[in-house]
Amino acid sequence: MRAVTTHYARTAGIRATGNSRGRVLGLLLTLCALTALFATATPADAANTEDAADTPTRAAYLADRLRDNPVHVSDQLPREVPRSTAPDFARIAKKTGVPTYVLVLPLQTGADGRQLLGAVHDRLGRDGLYVLFEGPDIAEARAFGVDAPADAAVTVTQYELPYDAGPLLSFERFADVIAQGGEKATARAEAARETHPDDEPAEMYIGPSDRQNQSFITGILLTGVPLSILLPAAYAGRGRPKKPVLRRSVWGAAVLSAAAVTLTATVVFDQTRSSAAEPPTPADLSARVERVAAGLKQDPVYADPESPRVLDARQLDRLHERIRDFRRSDGGGPVYVSLVPQTPESESAGDSGLFAAAVHAKVGGDGVYVVADPADGTIDVYNHGLRLDGNRLSFDVPDSVTLGDSRADEAGDHLLGERLDALMTFLDDTPRTDRPWSEPAPPAAPSATGETSLPPLFSTDFWPGLFVGAFAALLLSSLVAGATWIVRGVRRRRSPVPEPSGSLPLTAPTEPSVSYLRRTAHAELTALTSGFSDPGDRDRAWDHLDAALLLVDGDPGRVRQPGTDASTLVAVIVLARAGRAALAGDPADLCCGINPLHGPAARRHHVRVSAEGNSRRLLPVCGLCGDTAVAEPRGIPGRLLKLPDPSLGNTRFPYYDVTDGPLTAVPQGIARLIDKVRETAGVH
Incomplete structure (x- = not known):
C-alpha cells in the first residue's frame, strides 16, 4: 500500500510543478488515491473486526x-x-x-x-x-x-x-x-x-450400594434377632413342663425385638437421597438444548459462550465457507456444528448422540449435526435426514478427526479448527445414497430425579437378608445347643487363641472409592511404620516401607490429600500390607493379580479378564480367585479391581489398564513392584 501511495504522489507532483494550482491539484489527487486504496484494501479487515465485535468473549x-x-x-x-x-x-x-x-x-x-x-x-x-x-x-x-x-x-x-x-x-x-x-x-x-489435614469430614450422603447394605442388614436383624430368642428358648425348655407365663414372655420378647429392629432401622437409615443435587425442573433440562438450537437457527456454527474459545476468526470463516460449499454440493445439505461441552451433569448425561437428536428436533431441519466438545476435544457426527452413507459416518471417520492425536492432546484448542476442516473434507468425499439416512433414536437419558433417589429401605437386598437372618439364627441356636451339650457332657477346655499370621484379607471391594483407598492406605502405612520394633526388622520389610514412602514423596500424610491418584493409593496399600506380612514372618512375593487388595497369591492361572470374547491373561491368583477361575471362569471379570481413569472421569477399567505406573508390575510380584517404584522415582 505504501508503494502504491508513493506512486500516486509522485505522478501528482509531476503534473503540479510550476504553479500553486498544480500543487493543490496534486494534493487532491493524492488524497483521492489514498481514499480509493483504503476503500479497496480494507473490507476484509473491517468485516473481521466486525465479526470479532459481534462475538463476545x-x-x-x-x-x-x-x-x-x-x-x-x-x-x-x-x-x-x-x-x-x-x-x-x-x-x-x-x-x-x-x-x-x-x-x-x-x-x-x-x-x-x-x-x-x-x-x-x-x-x-x-x-x-x-x-x-x-x-x-x-x-x-x-x-x-x-x-x-x-x-x-x-x-x-x-x-x-x-x-x-x-x-x-x-x-x-x-x-x-x-x-x-x-x-x-x-x-x-x-x-x-x-x-482437618488428616481427618476428612465424613460423607453426608450414601450411594445405592450403601442402601442395599442397609437393607440387607435390616433384613438379617429382623428375622435373626427374634429367632435367636425363640430357638434357644425352645431348646432350653425341651423335656420340661412349659409354663404359660414363660412362654408368653418369650414370644413377647421376640415380637418386641422385631418391632425395635424395624423402628430403629427406619430412624438410623433415614436417608432418602444419594446426593445434595436438587431435582431439576423440565425447564432446567431443556434450557441448554433450546439455547443451542436458537443459536444454530441464526448461524450453523454455535460456540458455547461459557467455554473458552477454540476457533479463531480465520478458522471460523473457513468453516463457514466449507459449510456453504457442502450445502450447495450435489447430495449435500446443511451442516450444524455445536461447540458445546458434553458432561455427565448435562441434560443428556454426556451422551452426544442424545444431545444432537434433541437439538435436531428443536432446530426442525435435517442435516449433519456435529457435536465438538471444547473441553476434551472429541468430535461426534450424526446424519439426520441427508442422503449420505450413515455407516461411513458412524464407523469410518478417522480417529485423528474424532479423537485427535498427540498434537491435539497437547494443544489448548485441541486443534478443533484443523480437525473440523478435515471433517468437512470427509463429508465431501462421503458417498451419496438414494434415500435420506436417519439416525436411530438414542435411548433416553437416566432420570435426573431417579439418579439421586435412594430405593426404599425395605426393598432390594432386604428380602435376601430375611433368609440370611433366619439361617444365622438357626446356626446360632445350633451352636448354643452344641455348646450346652458339651458343657453337660465333658469339662470345658480352653483352646489357645491363634496369633494373627499377617496374611492379607481375601475379600476387598472391586470398585473402591478414592476416599476408601485414602483411609486404607493411611492406616496400613501407619501400621507398617509403627511395626518396626528392632533393627532386625529392617532386613525383612524395609524395602516395602521404602518403596511405599517413595510413592508419596516420603510423607505418609500425602495419601490423605486429594492429589494422590487411585492407582498410587492401591500400590501403597499392597506394599504396606506385604511389609506387615514380612514383619509377621509370613512373607509372600506374589500378590493376587485379579484384585491386589485380596492379598498373597497361591499360584498362577490363565484367567478370563473380559466378559466379552475370550481374552485371557496369566495372573497370580489368591485361593478364592483361583477356585472361581476353575469353577466359574466367567465370574473372574466381575472380581477384577477396577479404578477410575483420570482422563475419563468416573469411568472405571481394570487396574492394569488405567495406569502405566508401578501398579502394572503387581502381576510380576512384590519384588518387581518395589523395583518399578524405584525406577519410576529414579532411585537405584
Whole structure:
C-alpha cells in the first residue's frame, strides 16, 4: 500500500510543478488515491473486526449475565446444579453483607478461575465479592473494592465440609465466614487447616450400594434377632413342663425385638437421597438444548459462550465457507456444528448422540449435526435426514478427526479448527445414497430425579437378608445347643487363641472409592511404620516401607490429600500390607493379580479378564480367585479391581489398564513392584 501511495504522489507532483494550482491539484489527487486504496484494501479487515465485535468473549458474556442478575447458574449442569436454584444462591448471597456476584459454571480443565473473575469484574465495572463455582464446588473467590475475607472463606469451606456437601451448603458456609469479618475468618481458616489435614469430614450422603447394605442388614436383624430368642428358648425348655407365663414372655420378647429392629432401622437409615443435587425442573433440562438450537437457527456454527474459545476468526470463516460449499454440493445439505461441552451433569448425561437428536428436533431441519466438545476435544457426527452413507459416518471417520492425536492432546484448542476442516473434507468425499439416512433414536437419558433417589429401605437386598437372618439364627441356636451339650457332657477346655499370621484379607471391594483407598492406605502405612520394633526388622520389610514412602514423596500424610491418584493409593496399600506380612514372618512375593487388595497369591492361572470374547491373561491368583477361575471362569471379570481413569472421569477399567505406573508390575510380584517404584522415582 505504501508503494502504491508513493506512486500516486509522485505522478501528482509531476503534473503540479510550476504553479500553486498544480500543487493543490496534486494534493487532491493524492488524497483521492489514498481514499480509493483504503476503500479497496480494507473490507476484509473491517468485516473481521466486525465479526470479532459481534462475538463476545467469555468474560464479556458472563459480565452481561451478571448485569441482568447477580447470580448466573449455567444451564449445562441441570443434574447437579439446576438453574432453578439461582434464587437460593441469591438469598444466601445477601448474608455476606457486601455486593456478591455468583457464577456457577461447568468444570473447565486448565482454566484460570482467578483470572476469569478479574476479567468479568473489569467488564462488569462493579465492585463486590465475585464467587466462581465449578460444578458443585467453590473454585475461586475474589473481592474487588470491598472488605471481604474471600480466601479464608474458601479455605474454611474446603476443610470443614465433606466433598459431597453440595453447592448450596458450601455457599451457606462461605457466606457465614464472610459475615464474620477478616480477623475471625482468618483465625477460623487457620483452625480448619490444623484440625482437618488428616481427618476428612465424613460423607453426608450414601450411594445405592450403601442402601442395599442397609437393607440387607435390616433384613438379617429382623428375622435373626427374634429367632435367636425363640430357638434357644425352645431348646432350653425341651423335656420340661412349659409354663404359660414363660412362654408368653418369650414370644413377647421376640415380637418386641422385631418391632425395635424395624423402628430403629427406619430412624438410623433415614436417608432418602444419594446426593445434595436438587431435582431439576423440565425447564432446567431443556434450557441448554433450546439455547443451542436458537443459536444454530441464526448461524450453523454455535460456540458455547461459557467455554473458552477454540476457533479463531480465520478458522471460523473457513468453516463457514466449507459449510456453504457442502450445502450447495450435489447430495449435500446443511451442516450444524455445536461447540458445546458434553458432561455427565448435562441434560443428556454426556451422551452426544442424545444431545444432537434433541437439538435436531428443536432446530426442525435435517442435516449433519456435529457435536465438538471444547473441553476434551472429541468430535461426534450424526446424519439426520441427508442422503449420505450413515455407516461411513458412524464407523469410518478417522480417529485423528474424532479423537485427535498427540498434537491435539497437547494443544489448548485441541486443534478443533484443523480437525473440523478435515471433517468437512470427509463429508465431501462421503458417498451419496438414494434415500435420506436417519439416525436411530438414542435411548433416553437416566432420570435426573431417579439418579439421586435412594430405593426404599425395605426393598432390594432386604428380602435376601430375611433368609440370611433366619439361617444365622438357626446356626446360632445350633451352636448354643452344641455348646450346652458339651458343657453337660465333658469339662470345658480352653483352646489357645491363634496369633494373627499377617496374611492379607481375601475379600476387598472391586470398585473402591478414592476416599476408601485414602483411609486404607493411611492406616496400613501407619501400621507398617509403627511395626518396626528392632533393627532386625529392617532386613525383612524395609524395602516395602521404602518403596511405599517413595510413592508419596516420603510423607505418609500425602495419601490423605486429594492429589494422590487411585492407582498410587492401591500400590501403597499392597506394599504396606506385604511389609506387615514380612514383619509377621509370613512373607509372600506374589500378590493376587485379579484384585491386589485380596492379598498373597497361591499360584498362577490363565484367567478370563473380559466378559466379552475370550481374552485371557496369566495372573497370580489368591485361593478364592483361583477356585472361581476353575469353577466359574466367567465370574473372574466381575472380581477384577477396577479404578477410575483420570482422563475419563468416573469411568472405571481394570487396574492394569488405567495406569502405566508401578501398579502394572503387581502381576510380576512384590519384588518387581518395589523395583518399578524405584525406577519410576529414579532411585537405584
